Amino acid sequence: MRNIIYIAIGIVFGITMYKAEAASWFRIYEMFHFQSFHMYGFIGSALAVGLIGMQWIKRSEKKDIDGNKIVIAPKEKSIARYLIGGIFFGLGWALVGACPGPMFVLVGAGIFPMLIVIIGAILGTFIYGKIRNKLPH
Numbered sequence: 001m002r003n004i005i006y007i008a009i010g011i012v013f014g015i016t017m018y019k020a021e022a023a024s025w026f027r028i029y030e031m032f033h034f035q036s037f038h039m040y041g042f043i044g045s046a047l048a049v050g051l052i053g054m055q056w057i058k059r060s061e062k063k064d065i066d067g068n069k070i071v072i073a074p075k076e077k078s079i080a081r082y083l084i085g086g087i088f089f090g091l092g093w094a095l096v097g098a099c100p101g102p103m104f105v106l107v108g109a110g111i112f113p114m115l116i117v118i119i120g121a122i123l124g125t126f127i128y129g130k131i132r133n134k135l136p137h
Contacts, residue, residue: 002065014105023102023109032094080136092121 021027022042031039054072056062062070093099096117098106103121106114 013101014108017102017105018109023098023105025097028093028097 017023027039030036057070064070103114103118
């Protein structure tokens with residue numbers, strides 16, 4: 001039953017992203033050329049919802065789906081890791097015209113060449129997982 005709920009939430013999220021044009025290459029192009037506020041507003045509202053949600057979880061001692069208390073540990077601060085990761089993420093986003101969420105939305109919308117991008121993202125994640133411990137912190 002839980003998987004059905006997750007699938008339903010994913011479908012609603014995908015429809016919302018598609019209808020809000022957050023998966024539109026043209027909207028992303030406009031964003032990177034500072035021609036439209038549309039995507040900045042979308043990202044800003046997602047950031048606000050995430051910030052409020054994380055603070056609510058931290059302060060109210062919520063439990064996960066298995067009944068365990070959710071513990072959100074502070075992240076290690078490192079300029080280099082965020083700078084390098086942000087550059088790779090931004091380059092991929094600018095070159096492909098989609099970040100990870102919209103990639104799946106675009107496949108659902110019938111843009112099947114995005115499957116190549118998804119395979120590349122999965123491969124990149126796999127490689128990072130293999131070399132992660134060898135990278136400087």
